[in-house]
Amino acid sequence: MTQLDPRRKPRQSRSRATVDAILQATAQVLVRDGYQKATTNRIAERAGVSVGTLYQYFPNKDALVVALCEQHSDEMMTLLSASIAELQDATAERATRVIVRAMLQAHAVNPELHEAIISNLPKEKQFEQILAVNAQAEAMVRVFLEHHRERLATDNIDMAAFIVVNTVEALTHAAVIERPDFLGTEELVDEITRLICRYLLK
């Protein structure tokens, strides 16, 4: 991996606005044109600055994408942990519902950008931050399963965690991208919660 740290840190408010504009432009170009056509010149142009300026704050194109991924996954993680925090000692059904709803919210933060990152970025460029979200989710579910172990219909916690995490992730992701019409009501949350609970519990 090449150098990723910024070459210069913005000190004046003018440059902080510039960095923001560059990151915002990166997201827009990534969504609109895909990673292939997201050239640094095009990003700079959309941000309303010259390429040189871009390279003052990001040593290379990867660093730019990394920064964007970090910003995006931070937003998702913030939403997730907020919901998780408030389900101390909830029933399994209640906890499942809260997590499903939180996943939908997290995916709805910026669906197009999330889609662009997940299924447009080459795998080797999907940096830690993004992958960490899924790892964290898997860990959380594992704790959850251990906690309700005696109510579970299966004793293969490893496989159950795999199934739950991948199912919820896939459904929330697909819904936000392909079926936004499902998001208006609580029905989708109901259905996914039922899917998971019927599978997990005796």
Add this chain to the structure above:
Amino acid sequence: MTQLDPRRKPRQSRSRATVDAILQATAQVLVRDGYQKATTNRIAERAGVSVGTLYQYFPNKDALVVALCEQHSDEMMTLLSASIAELQDATAERATRVIVRAMLQAHAVNPELHEAIISNLPKEKQFEQILAVNAQAEAMVRVFLEHHRERLATDNIDMAAFIVVNTVEALTHAAVIERPDFLGTEELVDEITRLICRYLLK
């Protein structure tokens, strides 16, 4: 979209072998190096031919990838339809099990290539053939649900189809890539079948 048809059709067995070698090399390079680094020169080199030869049979890089996608999705579709054909009038449970098993088999044909195509190719280059597989799956599930309508726990067939298709697809795909250790026994098929049936049926 640019021209995709071959510029010249192979007539002698020598050239048919060449075309095979090129396609095989494309798959290998795509898996090993990713789409970004899969240059036509590198593919030709790996196939043991010169770039010129490659361009005799494929007018451009896209045509090469399209041909590979077609070949791959044909293999998957063949497996799927074979299994579907033999479940005339099966019970819902039996049908679900057969479909889940078929999906796992289809994904196991060439997991690395499938992964490379799905999550490495830019979305705009994931050509018809691949997307058609999912569309076909969705249609099949819809027929299946209509047929067992009176036994279903829900009357929102649209949403149920969405959930079933995306769930099975995500789980089979993830299992083949991330957890090949789940594939030895019938346990994963059991679990996914249970997940789907408990959700769908009263």
Add this chain to the structure above:
DNA sequence: CCCAAATGTGAGGAATCCTTCAGGTTTCAG
């Protein structure tokens, strides 16, 4: 064996793209 058609070769042109750098403009502390 012979030759026209089929097949194969690979250096290099044209087009991009990432990145640099020499020199300009703006800001702000003193």
Add this chain to the structure above:
DNA sequence: CTGAAACCTGAAGGATTCCTCACATTTGGG
């Protein structure tokens, strides 16, 4: 106001990639 630091500019160097084309080799029917 002034000068140094911060910030910005954009032409162009160096690298990479797709694809072509003039030419060489191989094949198979007559």
